Amino acid sequence: MTQTPPTRQRQIVYARRPQGVPTTDCFQLVQVPVVRPGPGQVLVRNDVLSVDPYIRMRMEEKDSYAPVMAIGDVLVGRTVGQVLESRADGFAEGDWVVGRLGWQDYSVAGPGELQKIDVALAPATAYLGALGSTGVTAWVGLMAFGQPKAGQTVLVSAASGAVGSVVGQLARLKGCRAVGIAGGASKCALVKETHGFDDCVDYKAPDFAQALARAVPQGVDVYFDNVGGPILDAVLPLLNNFARIPLCGLVSQYNETEPYRVKNLREIFNRRVTLRGFVLSDHRDLWPEATRELIEAYRSGQLQYRETIAEGLENAPQAFIDMLAGANVGKQLVRVRGA
């Protein structure tokens, strides 16, 4: 790794707020000088970038759980990469790291913003997905808020997605019946065959409501919801008493200018359900336990993940737009340099 440090790099900056579905002109690729690391900092060459649904919320005009991005900001996102130059203790050239380093070729960061990762244990990209914030999100929502007990039924929306696929596998490890909801027959097959769910229901099928009821003959004890909207409405009447709904996201709603209006909320009362919105960044204390269990499941072969990788930073906006529309399988990533 005795490369000449680069002088120029690419960034993708936020150019325009979307109305509804984002378009590529909401983003702009710019060339900027590479900032040199100061004392106590490192320069990271970003290798792979993670694009996630939460970014859509940060494109709004109004703050949600996180502050919105300003026009001109570098797009937010986690990356894995290698240290190119270190002026910080504990980091050496060549170390692999993960952090929220943004949509760009190179990033300067302090040690508090970076975690070293073990690429001998698992591929670097796993630390953006099943062994990283995605897997921890699944773990926190399911274990801390879903509190599944052996023999109960755990239902997951967006089950072929990065978070959903981990939720079902963790539920199986806890002795639960894991049932997914996904869009289309091939995603449903993946959820069952690759991720080992007991069943998966296609929400695009005309008999969705009946198929869903058949798939949960004992009712639903935990509904891990990634999507909100009409699917939440379809699930509410199937909940058991004292069911828990960890609400991890509302991906069906992010692009909607008029929100879907939920009809069956009375089931929350009738069934004494707990519906709880959560965001990973509030639960840093749970990372160590979550990571330990995820790595253990991965090493024993009980945590399978899939990735959809777009090639080239310039294609990150389209990858993000496609991911919001459900075109990805598993974790949506972007290889920064391209193939």
Next chain:
Amino acid sequence: MTQTPPTRQRQIVYARRPQGVPTTDCFQLVQVPVVRPGPGQVLVRNDVLSVDPYIRMRMEEKDSYAPVMAIGDVLVGRTVGQVLESRADGFAEGDWVVGRLGWQDYSVAGPGELQKIDVALAPATAYLGALGSTGVTAWVGLMAFGQPKAGQTVLVSAASGAVGSVVGQLARLKGCRAVGIAGGASKCALVKETHGFDDCVDYKAPDFAQALARAVPQGVDVYFDNVGGPILDAVLPLLNNFARIPLCGLVSQYNETEPYRVKNLREIFNRRVTLRGFVLSDHRDLWPEATRELIEAYRSGQLQYRETIAEGLENAPQAFIDMLAGANVGKQLVRVRGA
């Protein structure tokens, strides 16, 4: 109390399922023989009857949290009354008791179905309201699920009602800002002047949304919801991060044949809110602590309650119908024998 035991009595039985708003022909007054108490039982003369919103849910065709009533069943409800004849240890003629003894002149019950009450400490009717299941409902929802902290804002719907009025007073005792929502200026005045809330907002006023926002300048940390529907929708955007919504009832929805569709559910996610439906009967373990605190508050003059009392068992159906429409102030009761 050396009365001749009665031989005939009145009951109100469930005659017809309502479509929407119940009407008096859903109920029927019948004359039946008084059952004599067997060994281990007591005969109670019911003095005052409590009519509550939950009864409307038990008139549905489909079970909610409790089984529905069958046509011909005696209407459910708690009463206070006096023991007329005892064949059970620990109960003597003249003892005052409270229990779920139904809409009738006399009831036969076992000791497990009755609690003795101290009418020297408070009027018997208080044990149907602020010192009984109503007060305990308020306590459980607020303390166990709302978890208010000093300095936080507690908002309550149906604030002039039996449960809501207690919630606000308990919140004040915890050092919170207590804000009510009620229908009409006179109910709002009662909430502030009699029950000591910091503020109360009239949901029937044309500027309700703006007035509500003004009444909670620090946002809402606990929304104790008795009503659901459009008021819940109006409150959701005012919630603070990590707010709690104990959902105690949906009185705005019980008479609706088409449920109100909630628009602002995304705030549950954005603000990481916990929405939890609860029913008192699931939380018997909390009664002793709740009752102790309620009695303490009452004795110190910090728990004021109001009652609306209809006269005569034959008027219980109309009192129930009026209560659902919000005609009562505080606890809606019926004096069984009439004035």
